[in-house]
Amino acid sequence: MRIGELADRLGVNPKTIRFYEARGLLPDPARLPSGYRDYGPEDESRLAFIKTAQRLGLSLDEIGEILAFKERGERPCGYVLSVLAAQLSDIDRRIGELVRLRAELVALKDRADQLATGDACYCGIVEHAGRISQTTTR
Amino acid sequence: MRIGELADRLGVNPKTIRFYEARGLLPDPARLPSGYRDYGPEDESRLAFIKTAQRLGLSLDEIGEILAFKERGERPCGYVLSVLAAQLSDIDRRIGELVRLRAELVALKDRADQLATGDACYCGIVEHAGRISQTTTR
């Protein structure tokens, strides 16, 4: 399949696929006689892996490392799983933060009427939001 | 107070404060006879607002819009709250995604032993992760 079809299937821009190739995340693909890139199911699953790993919160560099293990014929599982374990605790942290922020936002919304009157609104927002924990977002 | 003190108080780089000023997020501050920027409590709370709003997930542009309402003497609450409402649903979506990803990761970890044997590991990861919903992260 050509680049446009692969891109459509996975909902990415064809440029992005070439970009991943240039970054070493995707191997140099087979070429049709015309010179067009010719992708197969493995390429699709690899790209799907990249996109999934991105959803998991991995950077392209992290994904590249994982893929490099496979390239070298090693079993990546230990490494992958350690990355995943780190991601897991990171995700737990992020979920905790978001849940706290959510509670703050709900509280703010519930007080909308009071906050909406008077000119202390902006400050009210600040005051309320200021109580949010000081943890920073990744 | 001078820029360094303000920066220290809020744990930001002085450059970042000048950057916010250049972006229009902070007003041109008073100046000491020396030409040094001279900040007061309002500046501190405004900067704190910006940082808090960032933790809430707002971009600097969104924050700028909110602050512009205040600048124009309007009560921003309706707007702020609509932004916050949008943020709330976004946060709900992100929490949902993360919870799902978390479950996937836990499942992957639980199967570490099986996955760690054989060379289908990479594919196993892909297969498992591939089941993750197709929603994209913001």
Next chain:
DNA sequence: CTTGACATTCCATCTGAGTGGAAGGCATAC
């Protein structure tokens, strides 16, 4: 046989959020 959609490469630019560094001014402490 031309039109249009898609492909190629290469190079440049964008976004978002800063950060670095040079060249110089101010303030304070020894």
Next chain:
DNA sequence: GTATGCCTTCCACTCAGATGGAATGTCAAG
């Protein structure tokens, strides 16, 4: 009075992750 540390401006650069555009090639349909 000079060393030190913080301040000023201006310009450039970083990072991640793409995306845009120009110039050109390929291919299927009408």
